[in-house]
Amino acid sequence: MSSVTVGPEATGAQPDWLRRYWQDGHVTVPGIFSAEQTQAAIADAMAWADAFLAELDAEKRAWYLDRAGASGDPEAAARSAVLRKLDNPHALRPLFRALAAHPPLVERVEALIGRGVSVYFSQIFFKPPHGGGPKPVHQDNFYFGPADPDGMVTAWIALEDADLENGCLHYAEGSHRRGVLPHSAPEGRPFDLQIPEKARAGQAMTPAPVPAGGVSFHHGGTWHQSADNRSKRWRRACALHYVRNGNAFATPALPYDHSLVVRITG
Numbered sequence: 001m002s003s004v005t006v007g008p009e010a011t012g013a014q015p016d017w018l019r020r021y022w023q024d025g026h027v028t029v030p031g032i033f034s035a036e037q038t039q040a041a042i043a044d045a046m047a048w049a050d051a052f053l054a055e056l057d058a059e060k061r062a063w064y065l066d067r068a069g070a071s072g073d074p075e076a077a078a079r080s081a082v083l084r085k086l087d088n089p090h091a092l093r094p095l096f097r098a099l100a101a102h103p104p105l106v107e108r109v110e111a112l113i114g115r116g117v118s119v120y121f122s123q124i125f126f127k128p129p130h131g132g133g134p135k136p137v138h139q140d141n142f143y144f145g146p147a148d149p150d151g152m153v154t155a156w157i158a159l160e161d162a163d164l165e166n167g168c169l170h171y172a173e174g175s176h177r178r179g180v181l182p183h184s185a186p187e188g189r190p191f192d193l194q195i196p197e198k199a200r201a202g203q204a205m206t207p208a209p210v211p212a213g214g215v216s217f218h219h220g221g222t223w224h225q226s227a228d229n230r231s232k233r234w235r236r237a238c239a240l241h242y243v244r245n246g247n248a249f250a251t252p253a254l255p256y257d258h259s260l261v262v263r264i265t266g
């Protein structure tokens with residue numbers, strides 16, 4: 001895999017998965033992690049979530065919590081708010097740091113953005129049964145503002161099967177080639193930066209189901225979103241945002257802690 005040409009010019013003789021990434025702006029690769037690894041990751045994420053919720057102060061509630069019952073399920077609606085996400089597991093949890101350095105994953109990341117990579121930021125996204133709201137259409141590169149837009153890739157690891165029912169990602173095919181658009185956030189939800197409705201009207205979004213242990217890689221410019229979880233199952237996933245070493249988040253829309261960048265290779 002180290003002999004492949006990296007970058008948008010990667011076509012023709014490239015492996016199919018790599019060609020599809022540069023053509024569509026995303027690609028799904030199944031079977032990168034074992035069931036044992038994903039189960040251990042879920043257990044660690046839930047233990048961390050419990051400890052985090054026990055200490056969460058009022059000021060941070062809006063940022064980290066979602067309303068349960070977004071699907072209209074009355075029982076879920078009656079429950080209290082649920083944890084939406086946790087930040088920087090790659091830096092704060094040894095188990096997730098090990099996942100970020102898992103050789104079959106890192107090989108793919110290096111094939112996409114070049115050799116010598118770091119994780120700049122990461123998130124665990126929780127969608128509990130009948131809970132967890134949608135994530136609106138956005139581009140990661142609007143949030144991160146990397147100096148080199150092609151030198152950032154998100155590896156979205158499905159910790160359990162993600163499908164249409166429980167809120168898998170949806171992508172706008174080829175949208176990474178359109179540049180980064182202005183985003184706006186609803187009142188009181190500064191973390192929900194999104195492409196305004198007018199700009200995305202009529203845009204088809206393709207669902208990208210991912211089996212547990214698989215990874216959906218997306219370019220930082222690719223429009224994507226997830227729906228709410230309408231199923232009785234969880235949908236937990238970990239997004240690792242890799243950069244080629246030296247490619248910083250130069251113009252970020254939100255504050256990111258540069259001291260948490262973890263060099264994986266190079």
Ligand SMILES: O=C(O)CCC(=O)C(=O)O
Nearest residue numbers: 125135154156226237239
């Ligand atoms: O998992 C989700 O629902 C959202 C993920 C996302 O936006 C990302 O990985 O960039």
